[in-house]
Structures are given as structure tokens and as C-alpha cells.
Amino acid sequence: MKKTFTRIGVVLLGLFVVAQFFRPERINPPTDPAASVRNYKGIPPEVISKMEAVCFDCHSNETHWPWYSNVTPVNYLIVNDVNSGRRRMNFSEWGNYSPGKVHSLLDNIYDQVYNHEMPLPKYRLLHPAARLTDAEVKMICDWASGEQDRLDQQAEMKSETSDQQKVPHDSTGTKK
Numbered sequence: 068m069k070k071t072f073t074r075i076g077v078v079l080l081g082l083f084v085v086a087q088f089f090r091p092e093r094i095n096p097p098t099d100p101a102a103s104v105r106n107y108k109g110i111p112p113e114v115i116s117k118m119e120a121v122c123f124d125c126h127s128n129e130t131h132w133p134w135y136s137n138v139t140p141v142n143y144l145i146v147n148d149v150n151s152g153r154r155r156m157n158f159s160e161w162g163n164y165s166p167g168k169v170h171s172l173l174d175n176i177y178d179q180v181y182n183h184e185m186p187l188p189k190y191r192l193l194h195p196a197a198r199l200t201d202a203e204v205k206m207i208c209d210w211a212s213g214e215q216d217r218l219d220q221q222a223e224m225k226s227e228t229s230d231q232q233k234v235p236h237d238s239t240g241t242k243k
């Protein structure tokens with residue numbers, strides 16, 4: 068019985084060693100720093116630094132790859148999270164998003180952070196600093212909701228000016 072266990076152990080170790088030759092690509096694509104959320108109008112520096120610390124690893128092109136991201140098969144799981152995180156929302160591409168897209172992302176940021184769904188639980192497990200305090204949750208959510216209000220007002224103002232342009236006015240301002 069003991070022998071069988073030893074054999075299984077040796078086979079597993081062998082598979083693990085061979086698996087190390089298979090590695091997913093870990094890339095931080097080059098990006099225009101001007102498009103970063105850091106340059107987003109009015110974003111408080113403390114919100115940026117918190118999000119840099121707890122969101123940027125999966126939602127930016129500035130991922131810090133931990134040492135275990137070198138180890139197969141963990142690396143496949145990490146690269147997968149980073150790729151799908153970036154695809155859904157990339158803080159390095161923030162400046163390239165339309166106002167409508169930014170609005171819906173802000174809405175989702177609020178929901179995800181308020182409900183403690185982001186950062187992902189497995190990430191929080193490995194990064195104790197990523198466990199947000201109530202005050203940090205409030206700080207991010209206040210920014211996200213305040214920013215949505217500002218975008219709403221901006222859109223309203225825009226539609227008002229374009230309405231005015233559409234209505235023909237005569238020079239006296241009286242209706243004919």
C-alpha cells in the first residue's frame with residue numbers, strides 16, 4: 068500500500084515538473100498613460116491610490132504578477148482572471164470609453180464594491196490589504212455615485228442646448 072502511494076506521488080511530481088513547460092503568456096500591453104483613469108476629471112487621489120492597490124492587478128494593463136503566477140497550473144487561473152477583468156473594464160483604457168460606457172461602469176463599480184463582490188474573494192484571501200474597510204467602500208461608492216450624477220447633469224445640459232437649437236426662434240422672441 069505504502070509503495071502504491073509513493074508511486075502515485077512520483078507520477079504526480081513528474082506531471083507537475085512537465086507541466087512547468089506549459090505557461091500562459093503574462094503580458095502588460097503598452098498603453099497611452101493619458102487614457103488612464105488617473106487623468107479622469109475630478110477623481111480624488113485617495114480613490115485612485117486605493118483602486119491602484121486593489122483593482123489594478125485585474126483591471127488595468129499594469130498588473131503586478133506575483134511569484135506564484137509563474138507556477139503551472141495557478142498561472143492559468145490568474146491569467147484568465149486578468150484577461151476577463153481587463154475585457155470587462157480596463158482602468159488603463161478609461162479615457163477611451165464613451166460617457167455612456169463610463170456611466171454603466173460606474174454603476175457596476177458601485178454595486179460590486181458595495182456588495183463586497185470586488186475585489187474577487189480569492190484575491191482578498193491572498194492580499195489582506197485588499198479587504199476594504201467600510202470607510203474605503205464608502206469612499207469608492209461615493210465617488211462612483213457622485214460621478215454618475217455629474218454625467219447625468221452633463222447629458223441633460225447637452226440635450227437642453229440641442230433642443231434650443233432645434234426650436235426656431237424669431238428675433239423678437241414672440242410666437243407668430
Ligand code: HEC
Pocket residue numbers: 118121122123124125126147148149151152155156171172175176179180185186187190
Ligand atoms: C483578481 C482579479 C480582480 C480584482 C482584483 C478585481 N476584479 Fe473586478 N472583475 C474581475 C473579473 C474576472 C471580472 C469579470 C467577471 C465576470 O465576467 O463575471 C470582473 C468584473 C468587474 C466589474 C464588472 C464590469 C462590467 O461592467 O462588465 C466591475 C465593475 C469590477 N470588476 C470592479 C472591480 C473593482 C472596483 C475592483 C477593485 C475594488 C475590482 N473589480 C477588483 C476580476 C477582478
